[in-house]
Amino acid sequence: MNGLSVLPRSCDKIIQRIPKEANGHHHHPHRKLYDNDGEIQEYREDIINEVDEDTVRYPDGSVRLRNPNIELMDQDILYHLALGSGSHDLVEMFGDVKFVCMGGTPKRMEQFAYNIMAEIGHKLPCGTTLQDISHFSYRYSMYKVGPVLSISHGMGIPSVGILLHEVIKLMYHAKVRDPVFFRIGTCGGIGYEGGTVVISEEAVDGAMRNVLELTVLGKVVQRPAKLDRRLVRELKGLADPEDPYDTITGRTMCTYDFYEGQGRLDGAFCDFTETDKMEYLESLHKAGVVNIEMESLAFAALTHHAGIKAAVVCVTLLDRLKGDQVLAPKEVLDEWQQRPTKLVCRYIKR
Numbered sequence: 230m231n232g233l234s235v236l237p238r239s240c241d242k243i244i245q246r247i248p249k250e251a252n253g254h255h256h257h258p259h260r261k262l263y264d265n266d267g268e269i270q271e272y273r274e275d276i277i278n279e280v281d282e283d284t285v286r287y288p289d290g291s292v293r294l295r296n297p298n299i300e301l302m303d304q305d306i307l308y309h310l311a312l313g314s315g316s317h318d319l320v321e322m323f324g325d326v327k328f329v330c331m332g333g334t335p336k337r338m339e340q341f342a343y344n345i346m347a348e349i350g351h352k353l354p355c356g357t358t359l360q361d362i363s364h365f366s367y368r369y370s371m372y373k374v375g376p377v378l379s380i381s382h383g384m385g386i387p388s389v390g391i392l393l394h395e396v397i398k399l400m401y402h403a404k405v406r407d408p409v410f411f412r413i414g415t416c417g418g419i420g421y422e423g424g425t426v427v428i429s430e431e432a433v434d435g436a437m438r439n440v441l442e443l444t445v446l447g448k449v450v451q452r453p454a455k456l457d458r459r460l461v462r463e464l465k466g467l468a469d470p471e472d473p474y475d476t477i478t479g480r481t482m483c484t485y486d487f488y489e490g491q492g493r494l495d496g497a498f499c500d501f502t503e504t505d506k507m508e509y510l511e512s513l514h515k516a517g518v519v520n521i522e523m524e525s526l527a528f529a530a531l532t533h534h535a536g537i538k539a540a541v542v543c544v545t546l547l548d549r550l551k552g553d554q555v556l557a558p559k560e561v562l563d564e565w566q567q568r569p570t571k572l573v574c575r576y577i578k579r
């Protein structure tokens with residue numbers, strides 16, 4: 230029996246799709262999970278962790294944790310955020326949050342906080358500046374502007390995964406209702422010039438699987454990396470035809486590495502040829518992968534597992550069919566990084 234069959238007590242209605250045979254043992258059939266864009270994928274049914282979206286939140290829309298242990302604890306220390314349910318009044322501090330925006334760097338997320346402040350007309354008390362709420366964690370940076378949280382997540386799945394655990398718990402402790410999460414990132418384009426904005430329709434791993442795989446108690450668990458389709462359409466609808474760049478939607482590949490993992494020839498190590506690389510990238514292109522980055526899989530899977538609506542919006546820094554090195558000048562890169570931010574600002578302003 231695998232660990233997934235033990236469901237948290239507080240989540241009685243979560244769909245358990247692990248069939249049992251009459252003798253009580255699980256059988257291990259493969260099943261077709263998604264047929265997005267015609268691609269049919271098969272998964273071991275015994276390791277898939279599915280969610281019934283209607284039952285993972287409380288009826289008032291507030292975030293419900295799929296972990297019965299938390300409510301039994303005297304206090305919950307959100308260690309990497311330098312916050313805690315015993316040391317801080319989290320409802321008072323964060324109860325009004327509606328949007329949680331994340332991106333790789335502290336600078337981008339500080340800038341985003343100032344941008345959104347201007348856009349929504351939020352005023353700080355005279356003579357004050359925005360404070361990094363998580364400054365003393367020395368890990369992530371967090372800014373709050375009215376209903377918007379802006380948080381840096383660092384690089385890669387482990388970093389964004391730890392942050393998501395703590396931010397999802399923060400939403401629960403603060404009794405936040407129906408939050409929407411965004412990742413505002415950078416990526417490599419597959420067949421798209423630098424500066425193109427990409428809204429992810431779904432996230433796939435380096436082997437084109439639409440699941441986040443993690444090892445829990447020595448067993449492999451897969452969580453579907455689903456993103457909200459309606460949110461994708463709404464964001465796409467906010468792209469302005471006057472924008473001097475394209476805004477597209479498509480599949481996003483999420484890898485565990487920037488160099489070999491993304492088929493780059495310019496890492497410290499490379500055991501494949503340029504022909505191998507191009508064949509791989511062309512095959513991704515054919516399969517509808519439009520960009521590669523390093524967090525979307527965890528972002529999609531963990532928000533979906535928590536029943537939280539989420540979107541990933543990234544700007545391409547280069548077309549990987551044309552090269553590996555990020556050659557654009559710093560000022561150009563800085564301007565490009567504002568583009569996903571603008572789209573998310575438009576959504577929040579609505």
Ligand SMILES: O=P(O)(O)O[C@H]1O[C@H](CO)[C@@H](O)[C@H]1O
Pocket residue numbers: 332333334383384385413414415416487522523524
């Ligand atoms: O710019 P961010 O948001 O960090 O996103 C991308 O940039 C980093 C690699 O340079 C990875 O984190 C990747 O996902």
Ligand SMILES: O=c1cc[nH]c(=O)[nH]1
Pocket residue numbers: 415416417418487491521522523546
């Ligand atoms: O090629 C790129 C560019 C940005 N981020 C990535 O992960 N890959």
